[in-house]
Amino acid sequence: MVDNKQQWKAWLYLSPAIVLLLVFTVWPIFNTVRMSLLENYSGLKAAGGAVFEFGFGNFEKVVQYKRFKECLTNTVLLCVLTVPISTLLALLIAVTLNSIKPLQKLLQTIFFLPYVTNSIAIGMVFAAMFNIIGLRPDGINADTWGIINNVIQFFGGKPVNWINQGSQYWANMTVMVVYIVWNALPFKILVLLGGLQSINKQYYDAAKVDGTSRRRVFSRITVPLLSPMLAYVIITGFIGGFKEYTSIVGIFGETMGPPDAANRLNTMVGFIYDALSSNSQGRASAAALILFAIILAVTLFNNMVIKKHTHY
Amino acid sequence: MKVTLQNLTKIFPSRDKKSGKEVVAVNDFTFEIPDGKLIGLLGPSGCGKSTTLYMISGLQKPTAGRIFFGDDDVTELSTENRGIGLVFQNYALYPHMSVKQNILFPLQNLKGKDKMTKNEMLERAYEAARLVQIDELMDRKPSELSGGQQQRVAIARALVKMPRVLLLDEPLSNLDARLRLQTREEIRRIQKETGITTVFVTHDQEEAMSISDMIVVMKLGVVQQIGKPQEVYDNPTNLFVAKFLGTPPINVFNGNITGGKLYIGEEAVMDVPGVEDQAVTVGIRPEGFELADDGKLTCNLSNVEVMGRDVSVVSTNDASVNPVIRSIINADNKIDLSQTTVRFNLKPHKVFIFNAETEERLYVEVK
CATH class of the missing domain: 3.40.50.300 (P-loop containing nucleotide triphosphate hydrolases)
Structure with a gap:
């Protein structure tokens, strides 16, 4: 414990951080709650001296919006699809990477590259890969396919309109899932690989002495011993998934959907941004708090499940 | 199996x-x-x-x-x-x-x-x-x-x-x-x-x-x-x-065989009849020492550690390889701590002689 007489020193040293936190974290959180509870709150009107009544109108309105339901559906769907797929893939890749000796460092670096690449840039590359319209070599006709469709055609399949005018919702969603999973892999692989490398090799020797099959070693030893890392990866994956926004922008631009169906792929965060930009801070705050409540509930649920199955 | x-x-x-x-x-x-x-x-x-x-x-x-x-x-x-x-x-x-x-x-x-x-x-x-x-x-x-x-x-x-x-x-x-x-x-x-x-x-x-x-x-x-x-x-x-092997460990001395006698320092401590003259290393188990007023090996007494049934006599000798010599003696033996030297006779089967170079055992009769 710090000597009582010296305590003011501790406070003094902490004060810059405390001030910054109060101004940029604590106050905004508090203010969000305040704005969400003031009927039809708008920053512009407030600046003009308007007074707002207290009430839950913002929440009611937000929930009633058809677009809110679409955004929520998109967000939940993306989470539910991408988190399990990316976690599973990351686990497989990490285990494989961990079991090979030559080139391990090189491969590790390659797998980590997406993490250090700008996600908008990656989105643009993906958009190009999934594109249906491009220029032919003659530069006149504009109906060639992106590389994905080229591959599909090479194997005798029919090209799919992934992201362009007239594309279907499921096609858009597929592109988003592929992109988000790919983007999420490096971090997960890194965490899981770290976890794998910290598992005591003697467990594997012991399992070998007992004649354990590879599959059983994986399911009964590797996965349980990796469970703290898996839990971490899954929880952060869900939190990240509920905050999904930039990846949609990366592929579809700010229309948040194909040109003929703008906002079709909008997410919760997108909804909040839209409300903000239309000067409805009250509704934006309400939506933000709803998102917060959802993330909290999902995390608590995750924690509950994980506690049962995690060994620390 | x-x-x-x-x-x-x-x-x-x-x-x-x-x-x-x-x-x-x-x-x-x-x-x-x-x-x-x-x-x-x-x-x-x-x-x-x-x-x-x-x-x-x-x-x-x-x-x-x-x-x-x-x-x-x-x-x-x-x-x-x-x-x-x-x-x-x-x-x-x-x-x-x-x-x-x-x-x-x-x-x-x-x-x-x-x-x-x-x-x-x-x-x-x-x-x-x-x-x-x-x-x-x-x-x-x-x-x-x-x-x-x-x-x-x-x-x-x-x-x-x-x-x-x-x-x-x-x-x-x-x-x-x-x-x-x-x-x-x-x-x-x-x-x-x-x-x-x-x-x-x-x-x-x-x-x-x-x-x-x-x-x-x-x-x-x-x-x-x-x-x-x-x-x-x-x-x-x-x-x-x-x-x-053994706790306390064996005591090791630099020794010499001259004329059928085993010398530690200047003292002839054992008879080794028929062995040719050479430098040797001598190992003596702690329990191989017997207190005797006319003992053949003279050491400088440093300390006596009481262990109950036995006592451990700690002494030094210039020929010893280790800094101290530890011998385990029955506690019934009274040791006068005021004396500066202590004399031992050695039990032949607790004395091992090794080639000074190869450190291999010399299987010779020790009397």
Whole structure:
């Protein structure tokens, strides 16, 4: 414990951080709650001296919006699809990477590259890969396919309109899932690989002495011993998934959907941004708090499940 | 199950590519481990004892030589097909499984005709648990157990599939002193009850001597001596073995043989008739000293440590290789601490003479 007489020193040293936190974290959180509870709150009107009544109108309105339901559906769907797929893939890749000796460092670096690449840039590359319209070599006709469709055609399949005018919702969603999973892999692989490398090799020797099959070693030893890392990866994956926004922008631009169906792929965060930009801070705050409540509930649920199955 | 090691050799390639020096961990080890005996592999760290154990287990492949279980050559056989139980130094209990699950784990791996029903497995698991007296702890996690209990669980897990050979890697090194005494008795009891041929590795000579039927003393990958603990203690083949066994350790002196007499310093302490003159190293066990007013070996008395039944007389002598000489004398002997010197006669069978260069034992008659 710090000597009582010296305590003011501790406070003094902490004060810059405390001030910054109060101004940029604590106050905004508090203010969000305040704005969400003031009927039809708008920053512009407030600046003009308007007074707002207290009430839950913002929440009611937000929930009633058809677009809110679409955004929520998109967000939940993306989470539910991408988190399990990316976690599973990351686990497989990490285990494989961990079991090979030559080139391990090189491969590790390659797998980590997406993490250090700008996600908008990656989105643009993906958009190009999934594109249906491009220029032919003659530069006149504009109906060639992106590389994905080229591959599909090479194997005798029919090209799919992934992201362009007239594309279907499921096609858009597929592109988003592929992109988000790919983007999420490096971090997960890194965490899981770290976890794998910290598992005591003697467990594997012991399992070998007992004649354990590879599959059983994986399911009964590797996965349980990796469970703290898996839990971490899954929880952060869900939190990240509920905050999904930039990846949609990366592929579809700010229309948040194909040109003929703008906002079709909008997410919760997108909804909040839209409300903000239309000067409805009250509704934006309400939506933000709803998102917060959802993330909290999902995390608590995750924690509950994980506690049962995690060994620390 | 008799275990035969035939010219067993393990060479590790050099880690340092520049020097290219390879490490010979075990060098040409030949030994037949009799059926149903407890064998202690003993030596300082880096002597190759663990490597030997892991080669018997199959986790490491020998560079040369062969291993037989009974008449079966198991050298090429993989670990899981050898029918061994292995207890790791830090037990390697699966931390996420209960004691019961840990013990059941090897049984659940059995396939084909060896496959067992759930009830059979449980029965076997409880049988093994009862043998090591942990059947009360079956639902605990390893982290909720003491070191000694974890050790027992590890032994139960190794025993549950009824191995042909049980291997223990430094089984007592992670236990505190009191538990160590208890557990080594326990290991002895379990081994006797099951009659499984057991090999264990230790760097603690006391531990090895106290429970082994036979000990193998190793140094730098080379076997120094094999035999019953008492025989090895009473009859070491070289200075290393003599120094390695026994607490307090043997007292070593620089000596000389001149004219059929063994000299330590200026004093002729023993008769060695018919031995040619040469410089030698003399080892005298602490219990090989007898106080005598007209004793042949004179030492400078420094201290007397009371041990109860015995006293340990601490003294010095210019010819001693060690800074002090420790001799164990019956406490009935009264020692006058005011005197500056103390004189000893030596018991001939506790005095070993070694070649000063090779440190090999000179088997000569000492009188």
